Amino acid sequence: MSSQILLGSRPTYRRRRRVVAIVAALAISLPAAGCSDGGARADSDDTFVYLSSRGLVTEWDPARSYSDEVVALSNTYETLTRYNAGSGKTEGVLATRWTSSKDRRTWTFTLRDNVRFHSGRPLTAQAVKASIDRTMRLKASASYVWDPVRSITPIGKRKVRFELSRPAQLDIIASATYAAWIYEVSDAKDYYKANARGTGPYMVTSWNPSSENEVQLTAFKDYWGGWRTNQYKNVVFQAVPQASTEAQLMRSGEGTYTGGMPPQLLDTLRGRPDLRVYERPSWQTLIGLMNTQKKPLDDIRVRQAVANALDYQELVKASRGALVASDGVIPKGMFGHTTTLDLPGDQDRARKLLKEAGYGPGSGRTITLEMTYPAGEDTVRTLGDLMKAQLRPFGIDLKVEGLAWASAQWPRAKKKNVNERQDIFVMWWWPDDPEPLSYFRNVFRTEKEISYNLAYYSNPELDRLIDSVGALTATDPDDAVRTYRTMQEIIIRDAPQLFLGTNTYQRVLAGDVKGFVDNPAYANVVFVHDLTHH
């Protein structure tokens, strides 16, 4: 953990000492290159160590969780179904069977037998209803996925009937990454905090937000799926801000999984017998949201100019394998994806637009834009520096700032005063459920209370399409595809978003892990119970 020592080097009180500390700090960096990797593979073989570049938990309530903690909560809570991105089908988890009426307005799910909550109480139809009712009532997170549901009726102990107000593919909705967990309901304060109230294979044993081992999970003995000897009995989520430290932990066998290694370090881990690199295209897009309410990006011409001024091919090149160019709002492999959109990237047009808006070289006016990204995202940082270089000839001064996601970047974007918010907000976006709707519904639909519409964008026409496209998908898929195209064209025209690229997942796992499947429908989630090791 050399970087931790560096950053945390305590100020000493005497002057001479201070100087020495800094010399030492600079010197440490060199020998760090040659650190040993002779450490034995993790002594606690039963522990799966998940490394991530930043702290995870922003919210414990399964009905409100809407951020990075999903990777932990997906191991403690379960959904009725799970989407298999490989086969394009839903599979049963807490439900074993489901049927729907022809008009797709009535759905009946049959629950699995012998499922118990962590408290020991059995899973019943009543509990499923209570949990989804609460999620819908709180209207937080991705609860909107349940919008079509008018009523939930338990039938006996093991059947649940859903009556919908409009046609919908409820088995897919029930597999959503967020807001679809089944949990025990209580409105007691801190009921969910650092606790698992679900049915999942793991329970929470500790949560120390500021410590290195942020979250620790341990096996739930009565899990319905049972336990075999070579499964992981413990899961630790470690926040490691420095990618080089992450690589070191992987090499020494102290880490079992890391998800976002910068390319130059990834290269050093390839071909090692004790590690395996998995790569696959994902549904995770890197987007820049432009503040449509603040000068100068409130001017549509300036937004279009910024979008056109960037050279996306160069960005992809500089990412060295971490990104492929985006084809639009909807990533490849997902319903509604198309390659025929007219995407920005026309530099002459950028110049013309800037001139019209009264900016650009020769106008004597510089545009200063402040762009924030989640600190610890190394590739994004490099891209930010490159974007700065690309925008400079256009008379645009881009200030790139890496801010801690949970404590700075996101809260700042939600400040009351528009002028205290950033100009461009860069983040990864992944879908709430395996449908393209959340790329629009959550990011671009008019929001009263700011959540993820961090472009602060509002367009009634787009809102209307967003509200209708869900039902269309269930009844007339062709029409839905056309609607999604129109929606993407609107976004491209109004330019609240920069299409920076689509992530290629590059995961590094300990070589002895078996059964790993990278499912883009559950971004960055490792379902640890599915894995074995020897």
Place this chain on the structure above:
Amino acid sequence: MRARGARGGRTALVLALGGAGAIVLVALLAPVLAPYPEDATGAAETAQLLRPPSAAHWFGTDELGRDVFSRVLYGARIGPVVAVAVVTVSLVVGTVIGVVAGYFGGWIDELLMRLTDVFLAVPALLLALALATVLAPGPVGLTVALTVTWWPWYARLVRGETASVVGRPYIEACRALGLGHRRTLVRHVLPNASTPLLVQASTDVGGVLLVASGLSFLGLGPQPPTPDWGLMVEQSQNYFTTHWWLGTFPGAAIMLVAGVCFLLGDVVRDRFDPRHVPRPTQRA
């Protein structure tokens, strides 16, 4: 026979002055010397990412394809300038406060020295860190943050020297002759108190450079794409194991310049500090 120490001193003097001169020249002539001056000011060349050192790029290229050699040369215009600025401003502020306190004594002395103590009470690096975090990140903010933490040392030093000079007969003679305070201070007190100050200041430049680079390393100094050495070392962290040239050259530049500064400080001390007598290693 002359003392060996003195001869060694001359070599050091030549080295120190030569080194300092070279740094000043590099800083001044960076646009002429740098093969790719635009790389220092924010260009990017994605066709040449992370190339190792070669004839075209002596120090290789970085993660945005920029020439590291050019950036290191331009770096001479940032860190060293900040260091000199910090020491100069601290010196002026500290001297004024120290001389006034030492000369007038009494409640003025008490007031100024307690004020100085307030600043000294907070660990200097911590104070600099806190200030740099609050101020706009950049060379100016960095200079201000370091100056605020550095001047009290000079104030203390000057105050002590002044107080010791003030009691001497020739100052009393000045008073007896009816010289004004200002004339006494500037013509008689200050010159006699300045030697240790000069010695301290010259030694400090190197130290300030290291601290400034440290703060840059923590992201509190100049921001990308400024070719600041500390910042370059920081940005190269994740490349040390794979692309050694990104951090090594700016790191070496910091070391070299700090080394020259310390050497210069030593030379100045040898020359001017009457209390520092070169060890008598005379041969008979």
